[in-house]
Amino acid sequence: MRLSRYFLPVLKETPSEAQIVSHRLMLRAGMIKQSSAGIYSWLPLGYKVLKNIETIVHEEQIRAGHIPMLMPTLQPADLWRESGRYDDYGEEMLRITDRHKRDMLYGPTNEEMITDIFRAHVGSYKDLPLTLYHIQWKFRDEIRPRFGVMRGREFLMKDGYNFDIDKDAALHAYNRHLVSYLRTYERMGLQAIPMRADSGPIGGDDTHEFLVLADTGESEVFYDSEITDLKFGDRAIDYDSVEECRAVLDEFTSRYARTDETHDEAEFAKVPEARRRTARGIEVGQIFYFGTKYSEAMGAVVDNGKGGKVPVHMGSHGIGVSRLLGAIIEASHDDKGIIWPEGVTPFHCGIVNLRQGDTATDAACAALYARITELGLEPLYDDREERAGGKFATMDLIGLPWRITVGPRGLANGLVELTSRRTGDSEEMTPEAAVSRIAEIYGKL
RNA sequence: CGGGGCGUAGCGCAGUCUGGUAGCGCAUCUGUUUUGGGAACAGAGGGUCGUAGGUUCGAAUCCUAUCGCCCCGACCA
Numbered sequence: 001m002r003l004s005r006y007f008l009p010v011l012k013e014t015p016s017e018a019q020i021v022s023h024r025l026m027l028r029a030g031m032i033k034q035s036s037a038g039i040y041s042w043l044p045l046g047y048k049v050l051k052n053i054e055t056i057v058h059e060e061q062i063r064a065g066h067i068p069m070l071m072p073t074l075q076p077a078d079l080w081r082e083s084g085r086y087d088d089y090g091e092e093m094l095r096i097t098d099r100h101k102r103d104m105l106y107g108p109t110n111e112e113m114i115t116d117i118f119r120a121h122v123g124s125y126k127d128l129p130l131t132l133y134h135i136q137w138k139f140r141d142e143i144r145p146r147f148g149v150m151r152g153r154e155f156l157m158k159d160g161y162n163f164d165i166d167k168d169a170a171l172h173a174y175n176r177h178l179v180s181y182l183r184t185y186e187r188m189g190l191q192a193i194p195m196r197a198d199s200g201p202i203g204g205d206d207t208h209e210f211l212v213l214a215d216t217g218e219s220e221v222f223y224d225s226e227i228t229d230l231k232f233g234d235r236a237i238d239y240d241s242v243e244e245c246r247a248v249l250d251e252f253t254s255r256y257a258r259t260d261e262t263h264d265e266a267e268f269a270k271v272p273e274a275r276r277r278t279a280r281g282i283e284v285g286q287i288f289y290f291g292t293k294y295s296e297a298m299g300a301v302v303d304n305g306k307g308g309k310v311p312v313h314m315g316s317h318g319i320g321v322s323r324l325l326g327a328i329i330e331a332s333h334d335d336k337g338i339i340w341p342e343g344v345t346p347f348h349c350g351i352v353n354l355r356q357g358d359t360a361t362d363a364a365c366a367a368l369y370a371r372i373t374e375l376g377l378e379p380l381y382d383d384r385e386e387r388a389g390g391k392f393a394t395m396d397l398i399g400l401p402w403r404i405t406v407g408p409r410g411l412a413n414g415l416v417e418l419t420s421r422r423t424g425d426s427e428e429m430t431p432e433a434a435v436s437r438i439a440e441i442y443g444k445l
Numbered sequence: 446c447g448g449g450g451c452g453u454a455g456c457g458c459a460g461u462c463u464g465g466u467a468g469c470g471c472a473u474c475u476g477u478u479u480u481g482g483g484a485a486c487a488g489a490g491g492g493u494c495g496u497a498g499g500u501u502c503g504a505a506u507c508c509u510a511u512c513g514c515c516c517c518g519a520c521c522a
Contacts, residue, residue: 009455011456011457011472012457012471012483013456013457013458013471013472014457014469014492015456015457015458016451016456016457016514016515016517017456017514018515019515019516034512034514036514037513037514037515039452059499082473090520091520092520092521109521109522140521142518142520142521143446143520143521144515144516144517144518144519144520144521146515146516150522151521151522155522157522172500182468207471209522218521218522235448282521284522285522286522318522319522320522323522333482352481354480354481355480355481356480386483387479387480387481387483387484388480388482388483389480389481389482389483389484390482390483391482391483392481392482393482393483396482404483407481408481409481410481417481435448
């Protein structure tokens with residue numbers, strides 16, 4: 001993309017409504033624009049990152065054997081009356097009446113709706129196990145939205161639901177989700193620690209929250225420092241293997257790691273003192289096993305193959321897709337702006353033309369642009385009539401992980417400069433070498 | 446919902462106390478000179494002062510109502 005043709009309304013000054021760094025940077029980098037409290041438009045740059053995150057979530061869900069679909073944002077109130085949650089959910093649920101005076105609501109989650117779909121079409125144990133998920137906008141009418149997309153009222157969320165014949169099978173689904181979530185967050189350049197959590201209004205017996213450590217996190221967390229050394233990495237895993245999934249779960253949850261809701265001082269005291277950590281975390285996902293809570297209330301039963309009918313065992317699992325943008329920025333920025341991990345960056349690299357209009361410089365930039373595009377990567381080429389300082393400041397602000405700087409001075413020796421946004425290290429090299437390095441970084445060799 | 450604050454140009458703000466026909470910086474547009482970390486000069490455009498009533502010869506300014514936004518708290522992915 002040529003910056004001169006793009007829509008990137010960056011702000012030099014910080015809008016006064018933004019308090020925390022991710023919100024400020026998202027506004028300044030022209031990623032979002034507030035529409036009303038806790039509701040945002042996603043401008044092109046923000047939309048691109050949002051889609052990248054969404055894509056990673058989809059890929060990892062599908063890899064784990066989960067099936068994508070899409071349910072509506074508006075739901076009939078009757079479904080929620082059936083489960084008993086219409087009253088339980090309270091003021092957070094946005095209630096709407098249609099022209100026929102039917103009670104509707106803007107879904108804050110989808111347990112009821114998916115259970116309704118399930119019971120309409122699935123009747124036999126032979127159809128199990130089954131895990132369906134979707135990525136859809138949700139609405140929770142927070143009393144006080146804040147922190148930009150980290151706690152908006154409207155938010156994009158992946159929510160998935162597993163249906164299994166018994167508790168053991170459902171717990172395997174639970175474990176499988178935990179593994180897939182570890183992979184998902186790591187691909188985004190995040191370390192998200194699974195912590196024992198509280199089930200809240202979803203209800204249920206077993207639940208873990210995934211937290212990204214950041215000073216601005218809303219939850220206080222307590223953990224054994226050994227846990228931050230764990231990496232899921234590149235390991236191959238058979239998602240159908242109960243043992244393999246279980247082993248990963250054990251590995252990642254055996255050390256002490258809890259939010260303040262479930263924190264237990266006596267247990268925490270058993271962790272060697274030097275490894276005890278108290279910090280703050282941003283919740284970016286949660287998994288639940290809740291058994292037959294919804295299936296019993298709503299009659300989601302299957303033939304068990306022995307002449308009887310049993311309610312299915314269920315769990316649900318969420319990833320806060322839009323919230324992740326804020327979490328990633330909180331975890332990855334400096335005083336100049338955002339630093340995108342390669343996995344989610346809106347553009348793979350920037351090309352900065354220091355002398356727009358200079359024949360040789362323009363040609364070198366155009367050639368770089370073409371080569372990188374041919375690799376299947378997307379560069380952002382700053383071809384504006386702008387001074388060097390302004391171009392650098394924009395690139396630093398929007399946080400592209402790599403920048404190729406092209407100017408007459410270096411070009412006289414046949415060289416361009418490749419700069420890492422994260423370390424600030426620069427290296428002079430030929431344009432060909434720069435293209436190779438970019439290709440290598442993104443696994444395109 | 447309790448407490449506090451703020452709505453004036455795209456963004457950041459002054460002006461409000463003490464009423465007199467709206468201003469500064471950045472951004473935008475034009476021109477000239479510049480050009481490796483947010484350039485300089487000259488000029489230009491842009492605001493029914495959140496909205497609606499009221500007081501007054503006259504309201505951004507005073508009064509009333511209302512809408513919106515932000516912060517602290519309770520609540521929450």
